[in-house]
Amino acid sequence: MGRRHPGAPTLEEVAARAGVGRGTVSRVVNNAAGVKESTRRAVQRAIAELGYVPNLAARSLAGQRADAVALVMTEPRWRQFAEPFFSEIVHAIGDALAGTGPQLLLTLVRSDAERRRFLEYARGGRVDGVLLMSVHADDPLPDMLAEARLPTVLMGRRSGDERVSYVDADNAGGARSAVAHLLATGRRAIATITGPPDMYVAQCRLRGYREALASAGLDTRPSWVAEGDFTIEGGHRAMTRLLERHPEIDGVLAASDTTAEGALEALRAAGRRVPEDVAVIGFDDFPLAERTAPRLTTVRQPLEDIGRTMVQLLLQEIEEPSVAWRHVILRTELVVRESA
Amino acid sequence: MGRRHPGAPTLEEVAARAGVGRGTVSRVVNNAAGVKESTRRAVQRAIAELGYVPNLAARSLAGQRADAVALVMTEPRWRQFAEPFFSEIVHAIGDALAGTGPQLLLTLVRSDAERRRFLEYARGGRVDGVLLMSVHADDPLPDMLAEARLPTVLMGRRSGDERVSYVDADNAGGARSAVAHLLATGRRAIATITGPPDMYVAQCRLRGYREALASAGLDTRPSWVAEGDFTIEGGHRAMTRLLERHPEIDGVLAASDTTAEGALEALRAAGRRVPEDVAVIGFDDFPLAERTAPRLTTVRQPLEDIGRTMVQLLLQEIEEPSVAWRHVILRTELVVRESA
């Protein structure tokens, strides 16, 4: 492996050149107060002349901090990567970290080997904290990080009682308002296509659907619920099944915008007009919908807020390690795009 | 900032517990040879009992290596992020780095501030090398890294005489073979839509187009060349212009698949049938084409090979720092999908 350029000037050499002690140079480099202006200037000149660059490994070792945080992307094969949702959230986090904060490091964790390597990296103290995205219910990573006492913030949660800090959208609330909107616009035969039943986010959205119907005095029989998997194809298949069971359907809540996309395909293939015959509302996890179904009413997630909040929580936990877990649930917004 | 868990056991404590010297523990931890099996076992037990985790900052400092490489993503607003091309290449690099290699760290560099921060990070010795993607011609980052003597490998090049190692696709060759295919299938009125003229990749593709026509004894007047910008909209506009100038067009080389996409839209809007009336070939930087225009003939770039080769070059340069720049040009492949 590559040795770092050996002749690189050290703090000591800078000190010698400037005719001061190492402590003083350190103070100047770190913008610490309590250095006479003339001294500071002299040191800065020495730094410039020598082309001095602080060795961060040494700084980490002495200072007990990494000045970096990791954003972990799980998923064996991140197609997500290719999804605007992902891009948005990463940029939001990057923005939130702009300015003075630590360096943001994105890391792929797609296999056990990669998980091990990352854990070694993180527990080795090379990051001060970890942000996790779209973690599966059975992913052990969050708990392993927590056990290593590394500040950790999840995006979304794996279950109802998550033992790690997280930021999540109000999925149940979003579903409720979507269904309420369908009801308000006169729909009565409302079905839903869910996400994978083992994902908490999917459970919440389904619950919201049921609650909304229940509070309108309508009951939900199982045959109005079809299982999808957050893909276009899954949405297509589920919609097809629903149409067979209930040709009278006039409203659909899709658990993601990809699902909505698939549902639309199936509806059109069956000759239904949208939204005249059937209104479809999807969660726009993936603002993809903006392109493919721009006129669809959607439940929007505040991606920017989610990213900003995650960073905020993480920095807090880094600053003052505590035994508490912080949870933030952000409101979703119903974006009405057609008059159904 | 968060102090690393203070009570964390050190190598020394492990040594004490196992009743051996620190050197021995270090050897065991690093899987070095020359440790009696029984000793190794004892050390491993002590490690397990204490829950010892090596401090990587200390290792970096002593060992002069970071065991990490960065993959830098420039672009002020990475929409690219959302593009399959990007996803593919990242995964390819991740795969190539799997196994024993260093940790892969993706970093965003979207602004001057972020560039400075990353430079500090990289020059501070926290990575052993840097991979760069889609760098603009005027981006100073590669040169700054080179100046800092950090092993660096570019994907694509900024100009004909790049002073940094890079891996690139044979863009001119790809364009030549595409045009040759159009000619071979009887097309004669062949236009091209270029990318941004200040991008070297676009220049190469244009050159290939010209060379192919020239070697067929046809000459290329400027009016057959329209400037695009690698976007769908740009492709659309350029195609519209071309149709006005040369209604007799029967073949188009598009400098990207998004460009091809836009060209297709414009052709259809003008009532042309593809490929009956006009054949379109695009470079599929972004395998998007697989979805939107699955039946189009394309020039395919070997993304996996590019990723693998980049990693290979980088590891080589890390291993044996040299003054040479290594350049690899990978063959493209013409994927014929329709009988024009």
Place this chain on the structure above:
DNA sequence: GTGAAAGCGCTAACAT
């Protein structure tokens, strides 16, 4: 305000 000195936890070279 500034210098000196004591680590931070590890690797690697050198003894043994």
Place this chain on the structure above:
DNA sequence: ATGTTAGCGCTTTCAC
């Protein structure tokens, strides 16, 4: 085969 030692380059008291 294993223990010992000398740094790696910085931050941070603690004197002055």
